[in-house]
Amino acid sequence: MSNVDRARRVLERVLEVVCMLLMIGLAAVVITAVGYRWAGASLVWYDEVAAIMLAWLTYYGAALAAARRAHLGFPGVFDASPTAVRMAMLIFSETLVIGFFVVIAWYGWDVIVILAGGSLTSLPWVSVSFTQSVIPIGCALIAIAELLTIPERWGEVRGHAQTEQHEETVL
Numbered sequence: 001m002s003n004v005d006r007a008r009r010v011l012e013r014v015l016e017v018v019c020m021l022l023m024i025g026l027a028a029v030v031i032t033a034v035g036y037r038w039a040g041a042s043l044v045w046y047d048e049v050a051a052i053m054l055a056w057l058t059y060y061g062a063a064l065a066a067a068r069r070a071h072l073g074f075p076g077v078f079d080a081s082p083t084a085v086r087m088a089m090l091i092f093s094e095t096l097v098i099g100f101f102v103v104i105a106w107y108g109w110d111v112i113v114i115l116a117g118g119s120l121t122s123l124p125w126v127s128v129s130f131t132q133s134v135i136p137i138g139c140a141l142i143a144i145a146e147l148l149t150i151p152e153r154w155g156e157v158r159g160h161a162q163t164e165q166h167e168e169t170v171l
Helices: 005-037 045-065 074-079 083-114 128-132 134-170
Strands: none
Touching: 005 045, 005 134, 045 134, 074 083, 083 128, 083 134, 128 134
């Protein structure tokens, strides 16, 4: 197992734990809020905290999906293309995806700087910069996950090319 594979596996495990903790925490917040509302009381911070936790779960879950290569794609189009086209498609798509998330991470950092000093409405001791930190962190993790999967994807494209060459020589 290469260092890149090890790094990807570590990233997957860390993201799994983070996503599980966020899911458990979100479920606990929602169940607690339902219990309070059922009892005739209401938690003033519930809506804001649940929305933020859902956003965090979305970003970190997307990074986990990127590390597992589990996002939607068009494998039929990709697999039906000649090897040279598949290699070009891989380079183009990875450049586009990584570039997009690097740009979003960059501007996400700008959002944090702009919102510095702000706090949540219902929990004034919680910084808005902290809650919005998921944007640059999540996008950077997605870009890193994409980078860590490139060697495996490239090997698959190259391996597919070798299989094609072998089939042509047999025929």
